Amino acid sequence: MFQQITILGPGLLGASLAMAVKERGLAPRVVTWSRRPESRAKCLNQSWCDTVFDSPEEAVIGSDLVVLCTPVQTIVPLLVQIRSGLAADALVTDVGSTKSLICREALSVLEGHSASFLGAHPMAGSEQAGMEHAQSDLFENAACILTPLDDAAAEVIAKLSAFWDAIGMTVSTVSPEKHDEIVAHVSHLPHLLASTLCGYLAAQDGTWRNLAGDGLRDTTRIASGDPQLWKQILEQNSDEVVRAIEGFELQLHHLKTALLNQDSLGVIAQLERGKTYRDQL
Amino acid sequence: MFQQITILGPGLLGASLAMAVKERGLAPRVVTWSRRPESRAKCLNQSWCDTVFDSPEEAVIGSDLVVLCTPVQTIVPLLVQIRSGLAADALVTDVGSTKSLICREALSVLEGHSASFLGAHPMAGSEQAGMEHAQSDLFENAACILTPLDDAAAEVIAKLSAFWDAIGMTVSTVSPEKHDEIVAHVSHLPHLLASTLCGYLAAQDGTWRNLAGDGLRDTTRIASGDPQLWKQILEQNSDEVVRAIEGFELQLHHLKTALLNQDSLGVIAQLERGKTYRDQL
Numbered sequence: 119m120f121q122q123i124t125i126l127g128p129g130l131l132g133a134s135l136a137m138a139v140k141e142r143g144l145a146p147r148v149v150t151w152s153r154r155p156e157s158r159a160k161c162l163n164q165s166w167c168d169t170v171f172d173s174p175e176e177a178v179i180g181s182d183l184v185v186l187c188t189p190v191q192t193i194v195p196l197l198v199q200i201r202s203g204l205a206a207d208a209l210v211t212d213v214g215s216t217k218s219l220i221c222r223e224a225l226s227v228l229e230g231h232s233a234s235f236l237g238a239h240p241m242a243g244s245e246q247a248g249m250e251h252a253q254s255d256l257f258e259n260a261a262c263i264l265t266p267l268d269d270a271a272a273e274v275i276a277k278l279s280a281f282w283d284a285i286g287m288t289v290s291t292v293s294p295e296k297h298d299e300i301v302a303h304v305s306h307l308p309h310l311l312a313s314t315l316c317g318y319l320a321a322q323d324g325t326w327r328n329l330a331g332d333g334l335r336d337t338t339r340i341a342s343g344d345p346q347l348w349k350q351i352l353e354q355n356s357d358e359v360v361r362a363i364e365g366f367e368l369q370l371h372h373l374k375t376a377l378l379n380q381d382s383l384g385v386i387a388q389l390e391r392g393k394t395y396r397d398q399l
Numbered sequence: 400m401f402q403q404i405t406i407l408g409p410g411l412l413g414a415s416l417a418m419a420v421k422e423r424g425l426a427p428r429v430v431t432w433s434r435r436p437e438s439r440a441k442c443l444n445q446s447w448c449d450t451v452f453d454s455p456e457e458a459v460i461g462s463d464l465v466v467l468c469t470p471v472q473t474i475v476p477l478l479v480q481i482r483s484g485l486a487a488d489a490l491v492t493d494v495g496s497t498k499s500l501i502c503r504e505a506l507s508v509l510e511g512h513s514a515s516f517l518g519a520h521p522m523a524g525s526e527q528a529g530m531e532h533a534q535s536d537l538f539e540n541a542a543c544i545l546t547p548l549d550d551a552a553a554e555v556i557a558k559l560s561a562f563w564d565a566i567g568m569t570v571s572t573v574s575p576e577k578h579d580e581i582v583a584h585v586s587h588l589p590h591l592l593a594s595t596l597c598g599y600l601a602a603q604d605g606t607w608r609n610l611a612g613d614g615l616r617d618t619t620r621i622a623s624g625d626p627q628l629w630k631q632i633l634e635q636n637s638d639e640v641v642r643a644i645e646g647f648e649l650q651l652h653h654l655k656t657a658l659l660n661q662d663s664l665g666v667i668a669q670l671e672r673g674k675t676y677r678d679q680l
Contacts, residue, residue: 391601
């Protein structure tokens with residue numbers, strides 16, 4: 119499918135992707151670069167890694183696919199750094215959880231270069247981070263959103279779509295802005311609610327946690343995610359995230375009002391609506 | 400431990416309890432009653448059930464432990480109904496998720512009767528309901544809260560504590576009011592947040608659900624719980640639930656404000672606090 123794939127930033131997502139590429143035979147060579155020397159040393163011993171480079175600009179030379187797998191705030195700076203090393207026909211993509219800022223800025227970074235950038239968001243991962251938790255089936259059966267800008271070339275979209283499809287994902291295509299609106303609701307809002315619930319409970323009596331059941335544990339699992347990564351995601355998508363919070367606040371206000379007014383029908387209608395949605399998920 | 404245990408309302412909790420009693424040999428006889436004739440017919444074929452009665456007042460005759468396992472709003476009416484059938488030394492308990500109302504009213508129902516009532520809340524279960532999902536290890540290693548009133552006899556507390564301990568639970572004792580405050584935070588609030596999130600997402604574009612990942616699924620699993628049961632729980636504990644909602648609303652407001660003010664340190668401090676709490680759960 120590709121001759122050489124460069125994975126920049128082989129953490130949980132990057133290393134899992136490299137494993138999947140190797141396992142599915144999607145490229146004869148997978149090369150990598152990581153910011154920290156310790157991580158580069160670790161890559162040397164991995165079966166999914168053919169060569170490790172000391173700089174990202176060296177690592178992209180000769181690759182027809184480059185995947186930026188670093189935290190969202192460093193994706194564009196990294197693209198600036200690798201620009202000069204990119205092959206003329208290189209396709210550059212990323213795995214960032216936000217898309218508007220990244221895709222708009224990537225377009226201007228690559229202006230005048232024949233390489234293409236097409237944003238991607240494979241919606242897989244876990245609250246755990248790092249190469250040591252990587253697994254080749256991380257992406258299997260999950261959704262991957264591609265976010266082409268209006269003037270994206272159809273063959274570039276088709277090529278990248280075929281790649282994520284070959285990784286085992288269900289690929290869809292929306293604009294970067296629509297992507298950010300959607301994930302603000304189905305991903306960023308759930309994350310910050312779990313985190314806020316934990317932060318609120320942390321301020322209560324410490325012994326109460328001994329009485330927590332599986333319900334609380336499941337509901338808050340994602341609150342264990344890396345705060346540095348999530349801070350970047352929430353900040354890059356703050357407009358849509360704030361809109362989602364405000365929509366949620368209104369809904370919660372309705373439920374509170376129904377409870378205060380002893381409006382049984384109102385309470386049950388809201389619980390029914392929630393159950394119907396969840397049962398279809 | 401007991402000679403005969405009556406389980407009234409053998410749904411998920413009641414039938415699981417009966418199984419555990421049999422498996423652990425805590426009583427030679429387990430008898431039951433269920434409101435619906437179909438359920439009574441089903442009980443006849445269960446290895447955990449020695450006899451099924453057509454009325455609750457018959458089912459409690461001769462039992463030294465009676466466990467009320469019906470939805471919270473029917474626990475006290477059921478106690479009124481069985482009062483005349485209770486043995487003089489009977490110990491009556493329940494598995495309801497709220498305790499203040501139930502324990503206060505149970506006290507007045509049993510006034511002048513030598514049987515005792517002591518409220519219990521085994522914090523186990525799942526979003527699934529019904530006898531068909533029962534399992535003998537449902538309660539294992541989970542918390543059970545006993546909620547004696549001030550004048551409860553020490554030997555009654557010791558006896559019921561030993562029972563739930565023998566079922567495999569970690570037993571603690573608090574007042575009914577403190578119980579309701581705690582579960583409003585660690586159980587009822589998580590439930591209604593999950594349900595409200597689902598209700599809010601149900602009002603958005605229906606195709607977005609295809610892009611949901613495991614994070615959303617885990618966060619909202621409990622929203623599949625039975626709306627009728629949860630309506631009763633939220634209503635019986637509405638004062639504490641509303642207080643918990645308001646505390647949460649304030650915390651969410653802080654996070655929203657930090658995002659709006661581009662206060663990175665504020666955002667990360669809140670995410671860190673949530674992660675620290677969750678990692679210790």
